[in-house]
Amino acid sequence: MVSVMVVGPTDVGKSTVCRVLLNYAVRLGRRPTLVELDVGQSSVSVPGTMSALCIERPADVEEGFSVQAPLVFHFGSTTPGTNIKLYNKLTSSLAEVFSQRCEVNRKASVGGCIINTCGWVKGSGYQALVHCAPAFQSGGVVERSKDCPRESWDEKIREYFYGFRGSSFYPHAFDVCFSDVRIYKIGAPSIPDSCLPLGMSQDDTQLKLVPVSPGRDLTHHVLSVSSVDDDAEVGAGQSRGILESPVCGFVVVTAVDTQTQVMTVLSPAPRPLPRHTLLIMDIRFIDLK
Incomplete structure (x- = not known):
């Protein structure tokens, strides 16, 4: 099992790197898992959550990855520093669930995981990365982004209730x-x-x-x-x-x-x-x- 943790300060392209790596893996016949630890810019669920998603096909150019049956945990804030102890605890919980899945699912184990992190890389943020690496047994490190602006949070929540760009969701x-x-x-x-x-x-x-x-x-x-x-x-x-x-x-x-x-x-x-x-x-x- 290979785990790659993509880290870096604000707005350097972490999410894009994650998407590229996941797309490459899927096109090679793998079933990688996206672990989303960026509570300010979740690509899987609404902001304020931490999640994991099995990727079975490449991301759509506009809509991103198909989000079906994700595992989502409540964090409650868009900044890890508001409760770093809870943030680390949920990171460990996601790592444990992923490890258990790999034990019973060979495709998940072979596919490995790509971990998208927050752009908070100093102080307690750095300690959170240090906590994450052994939890997921990560040996690889790449660079990129941070919490997105308020408009992006609203758009992600709006998509949750109404769908992507006018699709037929009726809350x-x-x-x-x-x-x-x-x-x-x-x-x-x-x-x-x-x-x-x-x-x-x-x-x-x-x-x-x-x-x-x-x-x-x-x-x-x-x-x-x-x-x-x-x-x-x-x-x-x-x-x-x-x-x-x-x-x-x-x-x-x-x-x-x-x-x-x-x-x-x-x-x-x-x-x-x-x-x-x-x-x-x-x-x-x-x-x-």
Whole structure:
């Protein structure tokens, strides 16, 4: 199994290099895996996520690679530095899933993986790359890009709900009662070490699930729909299942009515929600259609 990690500062062409390498591999009869670690410019899912996708045919000139059955994890931000501990943890989770797939799928093992990274290459960003390399057993390094501008984020989210350039996707808007869902933010605010409970570090707070009460400030936020079972318990020491569960989709909150305790969401599929554990991103999307 060969893993190639493409790294470099902002706007030097990492995503393009990844696409070229993947296209070459597919044309040689391989089935490589694209591992997308650039949370600001995901080529697989919406911004704020980390993902992996098996590539079976070359990328379309305009639409890119066919995105079918990707593995997507919620990170919740377009900048790794907002929660580097979660970023590294999800990198390890993707590496573990890819390794397990290679053990049972010879084509995946022979095809290897191409890892697209963020353009953050100094300080904690460099440490994240150092963490990624052994996780994926990467020996190769190439150069290229970083987080894309806000317009690109909006376009990627719009494509998720409406399809590429006017294709026939018809998203649905429906109401969800506050009582029917549980909403969390990953990572508690930093506090002085002297105020932390005995034995707890700042790293522990970065992986903490913080319940969010729906309010008007939730409007336009993108929410990940976690695939974790609805009856999964959430409490002290029991949040790992949610943190490490892939997401099964995304919704955008378009309105919140605190009097009736109802929020309206934009969803790619009709009601009901497939699961009822939602993870809030610090990404907003205003639907202008």
